[in-house]
Amino acid sequence: GQNIDQPTEMTATEGAIVQINCTYQTSGFNGLFWYQQHAGEAPTFLSYNVLDGLEEKGRFSSFLSRSKGYSYLLLKELQMKDSASYLCAVFNDYKLSFGAGTTVTVRA
């Protein structure tokens, strides 16, 4: 079975940094994705990790440790438009399994 856990909600201040953790126990692993989803909209791709380590892309970074079944998404210099849900997803064979998502609220 697939078990992907992430916190339900996080709140942070504009300009700050927030780290969203994701732990997973899955029957296989071909990569881990992070998606951003604004309310009522489709998820949009943020990052992909298949090897251990940190992937940096502008204000967003994602880290993976396969041995620990752990990933995090780091959002730096938070902006109001970053208020959204952030979805962790594990790709295994041809199936993508998602966590329930973390709702991030950015306050002025």
Next chain:
Amino acid sequence: EAQVTQNPRYLITVTGKKLTVTCSQNMNHEYMSWYRQDPGLGLRQIYYSMNVEVTDKGDVPEGYKVSRKEKRNFPLILESPSPNQTSLYFCAIKTTLAGGGYNEQFFGPGTRLTVL
């Protein structure tokens, strides 16, 4: 640019009345997939298709059917909808980001279905 269209975007129907949600893509991608999204449960995969006439069950296939007669279309069929199928549905394709060297799933705009 990859584009995925879904129709209808919103639908209110009654229990037992067969319905089809269409999904079309414009880039000849082989892989297509359907998800449903429910509060507190996240996105769950219903069915996926590797290519024409090749489909397989995801995590929550009960009550749904799909077909893949041509590459561009992947309709989701609810033969006898029930209230527990009220949800937000997304179709997705797997596409390779330019220079990325890997595949990501690109989602359609979503279909909000209510079954009374």
